[in-house]
Amino acid sequence: MAGRRIALLGATGSIGRQALEVIDAHPELSVCGLASGSQPIDDLAAARGVEYAQVGGDLTDLLEACRPDLVLNAVVGFAGVGATLWALEHGVALALANKESLVAAGELALRARRSGGGLLLPVDSEHSAVFQCLEGRAPETVDSIVLTASGGPFRNRSLADLESVTVEDALAHPTWSMGPKITIDSATLANKGLELIEAHFLFGLEYERIHVVVHPTSVVHSLVRFRDGAALAHLGHPDMRVPISYALTYPDRGATAVPHLDLSRGVTLEFEPPDGQRFPLLPLARMAGERGGTYPCAFNAANEVAVAAFLDGRIEFLDIAPLVEDALAGVSGAPANDLAELVEADAEARRLAGGRLVAT
Ligand SMILES: NC(=O)c1ccc[n+]([C@@H]2O[C@H](COP(=O)([O-])OP(=O)(O)OC[C@H]3O[C@@H](n4cnc5c(N)ncnc54)[C@H](OP(=O)(O)O)[C@@H]3O)[C@@H](O)[C@H]2O)c1
Numbered sequence: 001m002a003g004r005r006i007a008l009l010g011a012t013g014s015i016g017r018q019a020l021e022v023i024d025a026h027p028e029l030s031v032c033g034l035a036s037g038s039q040p041i042d043d044l045a046a047a048r049g050v051e052y053a054q055v056g057g058d059l060t061d062l063l064e065a066c067r068p069d070l071v072l073n074a075v076v077g078f079a080g081v082g083a084t085l086w087a088l089e090h091g092v093a094l095a096l097a098n099k100e101s102l103v104a105a106g107e108l109a110l111r112a113r114r115s116g117g118g119l120l121l122p123v124d125s126e127h128s129a130v131f132q133c134l135e136g137r138a139p140e141t142v143d144s145i146v147l148t149a150s151g152g153p154f155r156n157r158s159l160a161d162l163e164s165v166t167v168e169d170a171l172a173h174p175t176w177s178m179g180p181k182i183t184i185d186s187a188t189l190a191n192k193g194l195e196l197i198e199a200h201f202l203f204g205l206e207y208e209r210i211h212v213v214v215h216p217t218s219v220v221h222s223l224v225r226f227r228d229g230a231a232l233a234h235l236g237h238p239d240m241r242v243p244i245s246y247a248l249t250y251p252d253r254g255a256t257a258v259p260h261l262d263l264s265r266g267v268t269l270e271f272e273p274p275d276g277q278r279f280p281l282l283p284l285a286r287m288a289g290e291r292g293g294t295y296p297c298a299f300n301a302a303n304e305v306a307v308a309a310f311l312d313g314r315i316e317f318l319d320i321a322p323l324v325e326d327a328l329a330g331v332s333g334a335p336a337n338d339l340a341e342l343v344e345a346d347a348e349a350r351r352l353a354g355g356r357l358v359a360t
Contacts, residue, residue: 001028001249001254002028003029003069004028004029004030004069004070004248005030005031005032005066005068005069006019006023006031006033006068006069006070006071006072006248007031007032007033007034007052007062007063007066007070007071007072008020008023008031008033008034008035008072008074009033009035009059009062009072009073009075009080009083009098010035010037010072010073010074010076010080010097010098011034011035011036011041011044011074012037012039012041012044013036013074013075013076013179014177014178014179014240015072015074015097015123015179015240015244016036016072016074018240018241018244019074019244019248021241022241022244022245022249022254022256023248025245025254025256025257026248026249026254029248029249031048031050032051032052032066032067032068033050033051033053033054033062033065033066034048034050034052034053034054035053035054035055035059035062035075036054036056037055037056037075037076037079038056039055040055041053041054041055051066052065052066058082059075059079059080059082059083059086060082060083060086063083063087063090064086068092069092069093070092070093070094070095070248071083071086071087071092071093071094071095072095072097072123072244072247072248073087073094073095073096073097073101074097074098074123075098076098076100076179076181077098077100077181077304078100078101078104078297078300078301078304078346080098080100080101081100081101081104081105081339082339083098083101084096084098084101084102084105084109085105085108085109085112085339087116087118088109088112088113088116088118088120089112089115089116090116090118091116091117091118092116092118093118093119093121093250094118094120094121095121095123095244095247095248096120096121096122096123096124096247097123097244099194099195099198100300100304102198102201102202103194103197103198103201103296103299103300104297104300104301104342104346105297105336105339105342106197106200106201107201107292107335107336108336108338108339108342109201110201119250120202121246121247121250122198122202122243122247123240123243123244124195124198124243125221125222125238125240125242125243126148126195126221126222127195127198127199127202127222128221128234128242128243128246128247129221129222129223129233129234129243130145130147130199130203130222130224130234131202131203132246133222133223133224133232133234134203134224137224139204140227141226141228142205142224142225143209143225143226143227144205144209144210144224144225145199145203145205145209145210145211145222145223145224145225146211146212146213146222146223146224146225146231147192147195147196147199147210147211147212147213147222148212148213148215148218148220148221148222148223148271149191149192149212149213149214149215149274150174150175150176150186150215150216150217150218150238151189151214151215151216151272151274152173152174152186152188152189153169153170153172153173153174153186153187154169154170154187154278155174155214155216157278158278159277159278159318162317162318163317163318165187165317167310167311167313170183170184170187170317171183171184173186173187174216175217175218175238176238176240178240180311181304181307181308184307184310184311184320185303187317188279188320188321189274189279189282190281190282190285190303190307190320192212192274192282192285193283193284193285193286193288193299194285194300194303196210196282196285196286196289197285197288197296197299200289207286207289207290212274212282213271213272213273213274214272214273214274215269215270216270217267217268217269217270218238219235219236219237219238219261219267219268219269220233220234220235220269221233221234221235221236221238222234235261235267236258236260236261237258237259237261239258241257241258242256242258279321280321280325281303281324284299284321284328285299288328291333292333292335293334293336294332294333294334294335294336294341294342294345295331295333297336297342297345297349298327298328298331298345298346298348298349299324299328300346300349301327301345301346301347301350301353302323302324302327302328302349302350302352302353303320303324304350305323305327305349305350305353305354305357306319306320306321306323306324307320309323309357314357315357323353323356323357324353326352326353326356327349327352327353328349330352331345331348331349331352332345332348
C-alpha cells in the first residue's frame with residue numbers, strides 16, 4: 001500500500017486511541033491532522049510531529065488545511081456531520097466510526113458520495129462485518145442482513161429492575177469497552193437503532209431487510225443472508241482494532257495484534273430476539289428510519305440530549321426513551337435539502353427534548 005495520510009478526528013476518544021495504536025503498527029500509515037472536542041492535543045501532535053491539530057471548532061477547517069488521503073471520523077455525535085460530508089464531497093476516503101453523522105445526514109451523505117465518488121468504509125464492527133461479507137457479491141443475490149447486538153448490561157433485567165439502575169451500572173458493558181455515550185446507547189439498545197439506520201444508508205437495503213438479533217457474547221459481528229439460503233457471518237473477538245485496521249489499511253487487510261478465536265476451547269453462539277418492550281428505543285429508531293426525512297436526525301438529536309441528561313444525573317434510565325419519543329412526536333420530520341436545514345432539524349429536536357427535560 002502506498003503511504004496514506006490520515007486525519008484523525010476524535011483522537012482522544014476510545015476509537016481515536018485504538019486507531020493510533022493501529023497506525024503505529026503500519027509504517028505506511030501516518031497522521032497529518034488531529035482533532036478533539038475539548039481535551040488539549042498539542043502535546044500529542046508535537047510528539048508525533050503532526051502539523052495540524054485542532055480542539056473544537058469547525059472540523060472542515062482542519063480537513064481543508066491538511067488535505068488527508070483518508071479521514072477517520074471518530075468524533076461522537078452530530079458534531080461529526082460536517083466532516084463526514086466534507087470527505088464524501090471531496091472524494092476523500094472516509095473511515096466512519098461516527099454513526100450519528102450517517103443517521104442524521106443519511107440522504108445528504110449519499111448525495112455527497114455520488115458527487116464525490118470516494119470510498120465509505122464502515123468502522124462500526126457490525127457494519128464492517130456486513131461490508132466484508134458483501135464484498136464482491138451481486139446485489140440481487142442478497143436477501144437480508146442481520147445485525148447482532150450484545151444486549152448490553154441490562155439484557156436480563158426486568159422492567160421493574162430497570163427503574164433503579166445507576167449511571168455506573170449502565171456504563172458497565174459486558175463485552176465492549178467504549179466511550180460513555182455509545183455505552184449508554186448500548187444499554188438502551190438505541191445504539192442498535194442507530195446502527196439499523198446506518199446500515200440502511202450504507203448498504204442501500206429497505207428496513208424490512210435489516211434484522212437485529214441479540215447475541216450476548218459478541219463473537220458473531222453480523223451476518224448476510226443470501227437468496228440461496230446461505231448466510232455468511234464475520235466472527236472474532238470483540239476488539240475494535242480489527243474493524244479500525246480493516247478500514248485504515250483497506251483493501252490490504254493489514255495484520256493486527258488481535259488473537260484468533262480459539263475454537264477448540266468452545267465458543268458460545270446464542271441468539272435471541274430483542275425485547276422492544278423493555279428497550280423501546282430500538283423499535284422507535286426503526287420507525288424513525290422508515291418515516292425518513294429528518295426523523296432519523298431528530299431521533300439522534302433527542303437521544304443525544306437524553307443520554308447527556310442521564311449521564312449528568314438529571315434523569316433516570318427509564319426516562320430516556322419517553323423523552324426521545326415525545327420529541328419525535330413534536331418534530332416536522334420534513335426532509336433537509338442542505339446542511340443548514342439539517343442543522344435546523346437537529347436544533348428543533350434538541351429544543352423539544354430540552355423543553356421536556358425542564359418540565360420533568
Ligand atoms: N468505542 C467504540 O468501541 C465504538 C464502536 C463503534 C462505533 N463507535 C462510534 O465511534 C464514535 C466515537 O466513539 P468513542 O467511543 O470513541 O467516543 P469517546 O471515547 O467519547 O470519544 C469521542 C471523541 O470525540 C471527540 N469530540 C467530541 N466532540 C467533538 C467536537 N465537537 N469536535 C471534535 N471532536 C469532538 C472527543 O474529544 P474530547 O476527548 O476532547 O471530548 C473524543 O476524542 C461514536 O460515534 C461511536 O458511536 C465507537
